[in-house]
Amino acid sequence: MKGYxxxxxxxxxxxxxxxxxxxxxxxxxxxxxxxxxxxPLISRFETLADEGIPFRxxxxxxxxxxxxxxxxxxxxxxxxHLDRLCELADKEVDRTRHEPRLHDTARFYHHHFNHLRWxxxxxxxxxxxxxxxxxxxxxxxxxxxxxxxxxFLPLMQTQPEAVRAQIAIAAAHYRHHFQxxxxxxxxxxxxxxxxVERLLAEEGIRYFFVDTHGxxxxxPKPRYGVFAPLYxxxxxxxxxxxxxxxxxxxxxxxxxxxxxxxxxxxxxIGYDLDLDYVRPYVQATGDRKSTGFKYHRITGATADKDLYxxxxxxxxxxxxxxxxxxxxxxQIEHLALVMGDRRPVVVAPYDAELFGHWxxxxxxxxxxxxxxAAYDQNVFRLATASDYLRENPSQQVATPPLCxxxxxxxxxxxxxxxxxxIYRHLHRIAEQMIALARDYAQPTxxxxxxxxxxxxxxxxxxxxxxxxxxxxxxxxxxxxxxxKEHVLRFQRLERQIRSGTIDEGWLGxxxxxxxxxxxxxxxxxxxxx
Amino acid sequence: MxxxxxxxxxxxxPLLDLLRSAWKKAVRxxxxxxxxxxxxxxxxxxxxxxxxxxxxxxxxPLGTGDQRSWMEGVGxxxxxxEPRPEGFVVARIAGEAxxxxxxxxxxxxxxxxxxxxxxxxxxxxxxxxxxxxxxxVEASAPAAPEGGGDSEDLAPRAPAPPMDAAPPASPxxxxxxxxxxxxxxxxxxxxxxxxxxxxxxxxxxxTLWLFWDFAPSTIEEARRDLVDPRVRLRLFDEGxxxxxxxxxxxxxxxxxxxLAPGRSYRAELLVVGANGEHRIxxxxxxxxxxxxxxxxxxxxxxxxxxxxxxLGGDLDLLTHGVSLAGIPESxxxxxxxASRPGERLGGSESLGGGSQSGRPWVSSRxx
Numbered sequence: 043m044k045g046y047x048x049x050x051x052x053x054x055x056x057x058x059x060x061x062x063x064x065x066x067x068x069x070x071x072x073x074x075x076x077x078x079x080x081x082p083l084i085s086r087f088e089t090l091a092d093e094g095i096p097f098r099x100x101x102x103x104x105x106x107x108x109x110x111x112x113x114x115x116x117x118x119x120x121x122x123h124l125d126r127l128c129e130l131a132d133k134e135v136d137r138t139r140h141e142p143r144l145h146d147t148a149r150f151y152h153h154h155f156n157h158l159r160w161x162x163x164x165x166x167x168x169x170x171x172x173x174x175x176x177x178x179x180x181x182x183x184x185x186x187x188x189x190x191x192x193x194f195l196p197l198m199q200t201q202p203e204a205v206r207a208q209i210a211i212a213a214a215h216y217r218h219h220f221q222x223x224x225x226x227x228x229x230x231x232x233x234x235x236x237x238v239e240r241l242l243a244e245e246g247i248r249y250f251f252v253d254t255h256g257x258x259x260x261x262p263k264p265r266y267g268v269f270a271p272l273y274x275x276x277x278x279x280x281x282x283x284x285x286x287x288x289x290x291x292x293x294x295x296x297x298x299x300x301x302x303x304x305x306x307x308x309x310x311i312g313y314d315l316d317l318d319y320v321r322p323y324v325q326a327t328g329d330r331k332s333t334g335f336k337y338h339r340i341t342g343a344t345a346d347k348d349l350y351x352x353x354x355x356x357x358x359x360x361x362x363x364x365x366x367x368x369x370x371x372x373q374i375e376h377l378a379l380v381m382g383d384r385r386p387v388v389v390a391p392y393d394a395e396l397f398g399h400w401x402x403x404x405x406x407x408x409x410x411x412x413x414x415a416a417y418d419q420n421v422f423r424l425a426t427a428s429d430y431l432r433e434n435p436s437q438q439v440a441t442p443p444l445c446x447x448x449x450x451x452x453x454x455x456x457x458x459x460x461x462x463x464i465y466r467h468l469h470r471i472a473e474q475m476i477a478l479a480r481d482y483a484q485p486t487x488x489x490x491x492x493x494x495x496x497x498x499x500x501x502x503x504x505x506x507x508x509x510x511x512x513x514x515x516x517x518x519x520x521x522x523x524x525x526k527e528h529v530l531r532f533q534r535l536e537r538q539i540r541s542g543t544i545d546e547g548w549l550g551x552x553x554x555x556x557x558x559x560x561x562x563x564x565x566x567x568x569x570x571x
Numbered sequence: 572m573x574x575x576x577x578x579x580x581x582x583x584x585p586l587l588d589l590l591r592s593a594w595k596k597a598v599r600x601x602x603x604x605x606x607x608x609x610x611x612x613x614x615x616x617x618x619x620x621x622x623x624x625x626x627x628x629x630x631x632p633l634g635t636g637d638q639r640s641w642m643e644g645v646g647x648x649x650x651x652x653e654p655r656p657e658g659f660v661v662a663r664i665a666g667e668a669x670x671x672x673x674x675x676x677x678x679x680x681x682x683x684x685x686x687x688x689x690x691x692x693x694x695x696x697x698x699x700x701x702x703x704x705x706x707x708v709e710a711s712a713p714a715a716p717e718g719g720g721d722s723e724d725l726a727p728r729a730p731a732p733p734m735d736a737a738p739p740a741s742p743x744x745x746x747x748x749x750x751x752x753x754x755x756x757x758x759x760x761x762x763x764x765x766x767x768x769x770x771x772x773x774x775x776x777x778t779l780w781l782f783w784d785f786a787p788s789t790i791e792e793a794r795r796d797l798v799d800p801r802v803r804l805r806l807f808d809e810g811x812x813x814x815x816x817x818x819x820x821x822x823x824x825x826x827x828x829x830l831a832p833g834r835s836y837r838a839e840l841l842v843v844g845a846n847g848e849h850r851i852x853x854x855x856x857x858x859x860x861x862x863x864x865x866x867x868x869x870x871x872x873x874x875x876x877x878x879x880x881x882l883g884g885d886l887d888l889l890t891h892g893v894s895l896a897g898i899p900e901s902x903x904x905x906x907x908x909a910s911r912p913g914e915r916l917g918g919s920e921s922l923g924g925g926s927q928s929g930r931p932w933v934s935s936r937x938x
Contacts, residue, residue, distance in 0.1 A: 054661075065693070067656045068656065071656070071660060074660075091686065104890070154694070159605070172919075176834040194772075196773070197772055200770060200856050236859075243886065244882065246881065246882065248882070254910060257854075257910070258862070258907070258910055259861070259862055259864060259865055261862070261866040261868055261869070262868040262870035262871075262872070263865055263868060263869050263870075263903075265871050265898055265903065265906075265908055266906055267906035267909060267910035268910045273874050273876065273888055273892075274888075274890045275886070275887045275888050276882060276886050276887075276888075277706065277880075277882040278882065278885045278889055282910075284910075285910070285911065285912055286909075286912050289912070308673060308674050308675055313675065331655065331657075332655075332657055345674065373909075376909070377906075377909065380905050380906055380909075381906070393663060393664045395660060395664055396664045399660060400661070400664045428878070431876075431878060432878045435875050435876050435878065436873050436874070436875040437874065437876075438871060438872065439872045439873065439874050439889055440872075441889075443833075443862050444773060444859070444860075444861035446862065449666075449667060451775075452773075452774060452775035452776065452861060453772070453773065453774050453775065454774055454775055454778075457774050457780055462780065462824060465770075465782065466764075466782055466784060466824075467760060469768065469770060470766070481838065510662070510663070511659055513667075514659075514662040514667045514670060514678065515670070515679045515680060516654055516658030516659045516662050516670060516677055516678055517656065517658060517659050518679050526757075527757060527761060530758065530760065531755075531757065534757070548755070551755070565862065
């Protein structure tokens with residue numbers, strides 16, 4: 043064995059839970075990710091583990107995602123979502139019965155969605171966090187944490203209490219849900235700034251990830267490029283992304299997911315078929331949306347798409363897994379030669395939702411890659427960052443610069459003319475939260491509830507996803523509204539706490555609506571001497 | 572009904588389907604007559620059950636749907652009030668460029684009514700506020716009084732519903748915005764807090780962002796007794812003044828571009844008059860811009876940290892690490908080249924081109 047390959051999947055969604063509406067469009071982000079990514083990945087990893095195939099893989103489960111997956115209301119709603127999918131699958135099998143190629147795909151979906159429903163209810167009992175935790179307990183995956191609500195830390199650095207809260211609340215949340223300490227963290231958006239490593243060390247976190255330039259531009263100059271981690275001065279290790287392996291999977295232009303055989307993401311019967319037929323499965327307003335039933339393959343840069351053949355696509359995923367394996371073998375062999383006595387580590391991080399949701403055949407690719415890595419080569423070993431550090435405790439000491447994995451490599455995505463207005467408010471309410479924590483050391487039970495809810499509203503407002511959406515121009519209205527609602531709720535709570543006029547009825551409403559981190563203690567915001 | 576099932580199972584089934592489809596589409600044909608001859612021709616083709624690829628003339632198999640159907644009618648980009656919901660996930664996973672390439676409208680700019688949020692309808696959106704923009708200086712919302720507070724607390728409020736109860740049994744409502752079952756009366760964000768904040772945040776190696784929110788009394792204090800006063804920004808690094816320029820205090824924020832990377836900056840705002848100058852409030856925090864490119868410092872200092880060793884917040888390995896002899900520069904250069912095979916990847920951008928320059932091993936799409 044000459045080196046290591048660290049596959050790191052980052053599973054994240056912002057907290058989208060809207061009990062005030064029976065169905066809410068953004069909750070679909072969660073339902074689609076469960077259907078297309080989380081359930082298929084768990085199921086395949088479990089199969090691999092059951093077969094005794096040796097592998098190790100690292101997975102971020104962000105606290106907001108864990109909270110949603112553990113939420114009774116969202117679990118119940120997802121069950122309904124699955125029921126609708128299975129109902130539509132029945133109709134599709136019937137509708138396509140005279141078109142053999144379509145019918146074959148429809149039958150595939152019928153089996154697929156019914157299997158997922160069985161997994162959801164019978165196999166995992168609606169608890170995917172528990173299912174992932176069991177895989178961790180079996181030693182095949184390592185789950186790491188993230189910022190509590192995915193706040194972009196470099197833009198909070200003037201308020202260390204706010205950064206500490208994002209990290210400490212995430213760590214406490216992890217302990218609560220996984221019954222162990224988090225050993226690693228995926229800094230939100232890979233956003234690092236010098237100094238944050240000390241706050242990670244306080245929570246016992248041993249490693250984090252940065253983009254390639256986070257290692258290459260470190261000071262002093264790193265000896266081994268991105269193929270060995272660095273110890274920050276606080277002792278927490280920084281692993282850097284390998285651009286080669288990223289490009290092969292991630293790149294829209296040259297990556298595997300763009301292969302013409304794979305399923306097209308956009309063509310969906312929710313858009314293609316008569317509205318009367320799909321109406322029960324799109325928005326009640328009549329606005330169309332994706333249903334998950336897609337019958338076309340990428341084909342090429344054309345609007346005229348050929349029909350999808352799932353067998354051919356799965357076979358291609360198998361071939362691409364072989365190609366990826368081959369390239370990592372050559373890469374690691376070469377690096378081992380150059381690096382002498384040190385075994386290289388290639389870190390390949392991806393958004394988890396890439397596999398399945400964006401690249402439908404991605405879970406097949408991962409499964410086949412794991413199988414081939416176990417049996418078809420002996421150049422590298424699939425490992426986690428902690429495996430590497432356990433076996434290689436001597437590393438170079440250096441400090442990465444401020445960096446992120448966003449476009450441009452720094453803070454530009456989250457600090458831009460489209461979204462910079464939010465920081466005035468975020469900074470203000472963080473200051474107020476710190477002051478509240480300082481001033482209310484011994485609150486009454488009602489004050490404590492209000493203080494904890496104020497902390498929740500602050501945390502939710504800080505989610506980097508809102509600024510990202512504003513920058514990319516996608517669901518801007520929603521992102522603006524979420525930011526404003528959380529800031530305004532915080533401000534009302536702050537005034538009521540300060541004036542001794544807490545409206546218990548409204549507080550209960552806010553607690554029920556923004557119910558993230560029920561175990562949270564606002565005292566984490568108290569300034570340290 | 573048994574007869575109907577017989578026909579469904581028999582060889583006449585496809586014909587029945589075709590007739591049903593033709594009838595349905597013929598009805599639609601009637602509805603669309605007024606849309607003109609082009610629409611009528613398309614409907615007539617549909618009524619014959621022969622959807623045709625307009626460019627190639629090839630027949631599309633029945634049941635695949637019409638790739639252009641989403642362009643018309645309810646839910647079309649012309650009627651949609653907001654972009655497709657999958658835009659967020661696409662942008663996150665496949666990059667910002669992908670949402671602009673997508674065949675569906677995934678960004679605000681693709682909507683035909685984007686410029687007129689008031690057309691979004693009841694309960695839709697944050698009426699009156701430009702999408703993507705917060706309260707700028709010109710915002711009409713009243714400034715917050717000293718100590719915070721806005722008018723929303725005066726609004727009458729209904730009793731809070733029990734949020735932990737089962738979801739409401741009312742008919743599904745999709746994507747309501749603004750009009751919630753219980754209007755909280757949260758109001759609008761204050762346009763200013765006037766708390767004398769003056770902050771500097773690093774954006775990238777050459778750009779610093781400043782924002783300020785001074786109390787009127789603070790500004791008045793700085794203006795006092797000055798003749799022909801104007802506002803001036805001064806920027807300092809560790810070595811002293813590096814930039815000075817006039818700006819409009821009302822802008823409330825400012826991007827400073829083309830700064831030297833890797834240095835630490837502090838800014839101050841002043842009122843400058845013909846007879847002197849006064850600083851407005853306090854200077855900003857010290858903000859460090861990241862360096863750009865590899866460090867010139869070569870110091871191969873190593874440390875050994877056994878896995879079980881607890882990390883304390885006070886550990887400083889840079890002062891306790893063990894220095895090793897540097898590796899040959901050629902070896903370092905090879906590892907460097909391997910670390911940068913192409914341009915930098917970003918989580919929100921995709922890498923095009925796939926340059927393999929500098930890659931010291933041969934990789935291939937096909938094994």
